[in-house]
Amino acid sequence: MLKIDNLHARVESQAILKGLNLNIKAGEIHAIMGPNGSGKSTLGHVLAGRPGYTVSAGSVTFQGQDLLALETEERAHLGVFLSFQYPVEIPGVSNMEFLKASVDSIRERRGEPAIDSVSFMKQAREACKNVDLDISFLKRGVNEGFSGGEKKRNELMQMMLLQPKLAIMDETDSGLDIDALQVVANGINAMRSPDRSFILVTHYQRLLSFIEPDFVHVLSGGRIVKSGDKSLALELEERGYGWLEDVA
Amino acid sequence: MADFMQQAVSAAAATAPDWLRDIQSRGRAAWQQTPMPTRKTEAWKYTSLEALKQPFAPGSRNVTATDVSDIRFPALGGPTLVFADGQFRADLSSLELPAGISLVRFEDASAEQAALISAQLGTAVLPHRHVFAALNDATLADGVFLQVDAGITVEAPIQIVWLTSGQSGAISMNQRLLVSLQANSQATVVETFANATTGGTPFTNGITELLVGRGARLNHYRLHLEQGNAVHIGGVHARLDQDSLLNGFHIALGSALKRIDVVVDHQGSGGHCELDGIYLPRDREIVDYHTCIEHSVPHCSSRERFRGIIADEATAIFNGRIHIHPQAQKTRAELSNKNLLTSNKAEVNTKPELEIYADDVQCAHGATVAQLDPSTLYYLRTRGISKEEAEVMLSYGFINELVEAIAEPGLQDYLKPLLARRFSRDSRLTRHLL
Numbered sequence: 001m002l003k004i005d006n007l008h009a010r011v012e013s014q015a016i017l018k019g020l021n022l023n024i025k026a027g028e029i030h031a032i033m034g035p036n037g038s039g040k041s042t043l044g045h046v047l048a049g050r051p052g053y054t055v056s057a058g059s060v061t062f063q064g065q066d067l068l069a070l071e072t073e074e075r076a077h078l079g080v081f082l083s084f085q086y087p088v089e090i091p092g093v094s095n096m097e098f099l100k101a102s103v104d105s106i107r108e109r110r111g112e113p114a115i116d117s118v119s120f121m122k123q124a125r126e127a128c129k130n131v132d133l134d135i136s137f138l139k140r141g142v143n144e145g146f147s148g149g150e151k152k153r154n155e156l157m158q159m160m161l162l163q164p165k166l167a168i169m170d171e172t173d174s175g176l177d178i179d180a181l182q183v184v185a186n187g188i189n190a191m192r193s194p195d196r197s198f199i200l201v202t203h204y205q206r207l208l209s210f211i212e213p214d215f216v217h218v219l220s221g222g223r224i225v226k227s228g229d230k231s232l233a234l235e236l237e238e239r240g241y242g243w244l245e246d247v248a
Numbered sequence: 249m250a251d252f253m254q255q256a257v258s259a260a261a262a263t264a265p266d267w268l269r270d271i272q273s274r275g276r277a278a279w280q281q282t283p284m285p286t287r288k289t290e291a292w293k294y295t296s297l298e299a300l301k302q303p304f305a306p307g308s309r310n311v312t313a314t315d316v317s318d319i320r321f322p323a324l325g326g327p328t329l330v331f332a333d334g335q336f337r338a339d340l341s342s343l344e345l346p347a348g349i350s351l352v353r354f355e356d357a358s359a360e361q362a363a364l365i366s367a368q369l370g371t372a373v374l375p376h377r378h379v380f381a382a383l384n385d386a387t388l389a390d391g392v393f394l395q396v397d398a399g400i401t402v403e404a405p406i407q408i409v410w411l412t413s414g415q416s417g418a419i420s421m422n423q424r425l426l427v428s429l430q431a432n433s434q435a436t437v438v439e440t441f442a443n444a445t446t447g448g449t450p451f452t453n454g455i456t457e458l459l460v461g462r463g464a465r466l467n468h469y470r471l472h473l474e475q476g477n478a479v480h481i482g483g484v485h486a487r488l489d490q491d492s493l494l495n496g497f498h499i500a501l502g503s504a505l506k507r508i509d510v511v512v513d514h515q516g517s518g519g520h521c522e523l524d525g526i527y528l529p530r531d532r533e534i535v536d537y538h539t540c541i542e543h544s545v546p547h548c549s550s551r552e553r554f555r556g557i558i559a560d561e562a563t564a565i566f567n568g569r570i571h572i573h574p575q576a577q578k579t580r581a582e583l584s585n586k587n588l589l590t591s592n593k594a595e596v597n598t599k600p601e602l603e604i605y606a607d608d609v610q611c612a613h614g615a616t617v618a619q620l621d622p623s624t625l626y627y628l629r630t631r632g633i634s635k636e637e638a639e640v641m642l643s644y645g646f647i648n649e650l651v652e653a654i655a656e657p658g659l660q661d662y663l664k665p666l667l668a669r670r671f672s673r674d675s676r677l678t679r680h681l682l
Contacts, residue, residue, distance in 0.1 A: 048630045049630070050626055052622075071635075073630075073635070075630075076629070076631055081630075082630050084627065084630075088624050088627040090628075090645060091645065091649060092644070092646055092648040097680045098641070100680055101628075101631075101633050101641065101680040102632050104680070105632035141645075162632070
């Protein structure tokens, strides 16, 4: 599904990713852990196509296509979804308008007609329920005045409506209390399917006790310095990252 | 001083009804004493009056209904007075009046109504401060008078529509509205200015006075939908009595030049004023709002929010003055002005101007100028929304908060598609806004 080969990327003039390799097959969940500043969020934004993030070497192939050659919105049309660590607040644009614009844009590229309002409302209400968000949030400005946890659940709701092929969850667990974490984990688990892959960017093992990853990678200094199964996360919890940075 | 204005002042003196003579001569005196503003006049620093150098003729009396039939204005179902090129059009108006209100043109006023007009007209305007208000006084021949009797609540919005045909070349119009809400009455007044897009250069001098009596509540909307070469210099001057409420909403699409002064004078304690405004100049258009809230007495509050989106090579000017007099203790005043520039050549001059002479007051003000936020655009694009659609959504969103706050649902329904079209003529880019 996704093949990242020797990826080097800069943010403005600073080199952040320095030769990252990662291979993700359909249906897999990959957790990416690592210390602050190791490049975890940068990886998510490079895959999503954030302006100002420059790839200086390497390649990313998504379902056989050169992902890096595509515009941000075209990547979304192919099924790449980034759940933001810090979702943006957009006063004046209602969550509903935003979600429908998003769903319609993706349908349009698949050659499907715009979704009718009644079906959309039904889906949106259902998605709200699944992430334990009151439907009044649909009428509010996008993320406007939402708490940290509400913003993360709103991201998750978008993922449910957009049904992506590859979902990159950037620290979706940070700032959540244990109940909210459970909601988010249930949401992600419910979305698991043989043709959908996940990248879970996280600091903590905590999320991984709710969502069982197929692989755990440690990102440090812009490269993956260690990969393993879920037991690696437990080992990191005990030993920290120091011993791996020495290896790198 | 432009010759045509001088001529208009002289001509008007001859034709006015007797009872308008006093205000005319007062206006004439102020007009003669007050120099025509130049770019060196502080209140006109950013606004050139170059557009008024050409000669303007008085509005024609020969406009037909067809000449103005393409001009759109909101249909809100209440009493509606329509003027075309300055002339009243009974054929386009709807004059079924609910009980307890007078709505009459100065020309048609009964002796009793004339006495009411004379007693109130000009009491909210200071012509020596507003030279175009002085010109309006000096050339006053007709106008509209609305009075709502004490204790009466008028549900249906009352509309005054000023249309300008496109076939008349450069014409000038003097327009005047006097609204008087007696104690504890309530009403909604919608003023719309619109012109044909086919051509013509109308110059409108529209002055509105709002007298909001004790405990009365007025919703006042002033829609400047004029486009193209239209020039409008005018203002709204409000006087608020004790415990009264004024909800004002202003919108100006751009045209060659629009300069609107909004003055609210709190003259009785316990009054509250909300003033919202939107301006949207593009191409090389100029829109200039000068607002002034006078807090002359204690225990009043005001909240003012103006937002502008300035595109292409357009210019916007916003000057928001709050003047808190020494005796106006316990005043609460808020002013916010936000601007979005959508091009590198767009210009905005914004100045909040606070003059506070009382010590026990709460006052907050802020002005911002920004461009569309790249990280917000990125966020929308990661959800599959094209850059073009995201830009339209964000521009609309920038002013939508104020549109959603409009209390009159029919007006929201009218303005939303109009504004969406303003941001893109491509309906695919606006489909999610409506």
